[in-house]
Amino acid sequence: MSDENPQAIFLMGPTASGKTALAIELYKNLPCDVISVDSALVYKDMNIGTAKPTAEEQAAAPHALIDFLDPSQAYSAADFQRDARQLMQKSIDAGRIPVLVGGTMLYHKALLDGLNDLPESDPIVRAALKQQADELGWPAMHAMLNEIDPIAGARINENDQQRINRALEVYKISGKTLTELTQSKENALPYKVAQFAIVPNDRSVLHKRIELRFHQMLQLGFEEEVRALHARGDLNVEMPSIRCVGYRQMWDYIEAKSSYDEMVFRGIVATRQLAKRQLTWLRGWSDLNWLESENKQNLTSILRYFS
Structure with a gap:
């Protein structure tokens, strides 16, 4: 600047x-x-x-x-x-x-x-992730996020269900991580x-x-x-x-x-x-x-x- x-x-x-x-x-x-x-x-x-x-x-x-x-x-x-x-x-x-x-x-x-323009929430994708979380637990979903996007995983608490879900949802919809889309x-x-x-x-x-x-x-x-x-x-x-x-x-x-x-x-x-x-x-x-x-x-x- x-x-x-x-x-x-x-x-x-x-x-x-x-x-x-x-x-x-x-x-x-x-x-x-x-x-x-x-x-x-x-x-x-x-x-x-x-x-x-x-x-x-x-x-x-x-x-x-x-x-x-x-x-x-x-x-x-x-x-x-x-x-x-x-x-x-x-x-x-x-x-x-x-x-x-x-x-x-x-x-x-x-x-x-x-x-960046993040993808709109998709109710179907979000519901599927929620069902997966009900089966595996949110710590497992957080571990999944850590593998996909370790930077976001380090920032988001493993108990923050909404942010974990959103970060995974963004990746499933766009094929890009939340970190990529916010850089x-x-x-x-x-x-x-x-x-x-x-x-x-x-x-x-x-x-x-x-x-x-x-x-x-x-x-x-x-x-x-x-x-x-x-x-x-x-x-x-x-x-x-x-x-x-x-x-x-x-x-x-x-x-x-x-x-x-x-x-x-x-x-x-x-x-x-x-x-x-x-x-x-x-x-x-x-x-x-x-x-x-x-x-x-x-x-x-x-x-x-x-x-």
């Missing part, structure tokens, strides 16, 4: 790495607008378990693309790409810098590289993008932060939040909102499918697995500037890019 393209900042990293705090500091020091890149933060009434920026944090640095969708609705990477590009243009038109902050790496990639540069973002990833040097530090944050969520009323969602009666574990990390585990506890201690353990493990998948994405990412969690020089490192 040429230097004539408008400037944008991508701030990425695993969950609990400190992205929100750094984004707020950027907002205080640059003429910028913060746009969330998080598939869980889009949902209303899901505040505690998603670690949504608090009212105070949003007052300090307003975040776009959070808290606007009912949990019964779905929101795709294509939806995000459309909405984020509109917000970025609005920011540029106002003479400001769009800052894209979040850990949903597929959204970052969709925005940066564009999306197009045809609709690449026409911006000069400064890309930063905030990652702790020691994985054990991140694990401790994840465990601490999960317990803090419980203290803040995470169980009550999920019970309110469950009481609606129109939500279930097959929906993207309830499949969010932590929510699925709490949902099972509410439905007496696990004990409280098991819910806590599984919630922390699932969050660690999410962080591992995010780090897998980042290790294969190009043009990244690496930052360390809780490093006071991170803000300076980003600001130096514009000096």
Whole structure:
């Protein structure tokens, strides 16, 4: 991309790495607008378990693309790409810098590289895959995906039935893997993008932060939040909102499918697995500037890019 393209900042990293705090500091020091890149933060009434920026944090640095969708609705990477590009243009038109902050790496990639036209869902193919999964189990279907498309297999959790099914469906319909079809540069973002990833040097530090944050969520009323969602009666574990990390585990506890201690353990493990998948994405990412969690020089490192 040429230097004539408008400037944008991508701030990425695993969950609990400190992205929100750094984004707020950027907002205080640059003429910028913060746009969330998080598939869980889009949902209303899901505040505690998603670690949504608090009212105070949003007052300090307003975040776009959070808290606007009912949990019964779905929101795709294509939806995000459309909405984020509109917000970025609005920011540029106002003479400001769009800052894209979040850990949903597929959204970052969709925005940066564009999306190929993926094949429409085929009910017959999807039903056949579902029947196969009923016979073999989803771990076996995930192993099948790993053989066909190891990159997608590394990113997708073995319990994420919808994404496994979709990735296999795309391959059966098109003969191409999901990874192949999402590597197009045809609709690449026409911006000069400064890309930063905030990652702790020691994985054990991140694990401790994840465990601490999960317990803090419980203290803040995470169980009550999920019970309110469950009481609606129109939500279930097959929906993207309830499949969010932590929510699925709490949902099972509410439905007496696990004990409280098991819910806590599984919630922390699932969050660690999410962080591992995010780090897998980042290790294969190009043009990244690496930052360390809780490093006071991170803000300076980003600001130096514009000096």
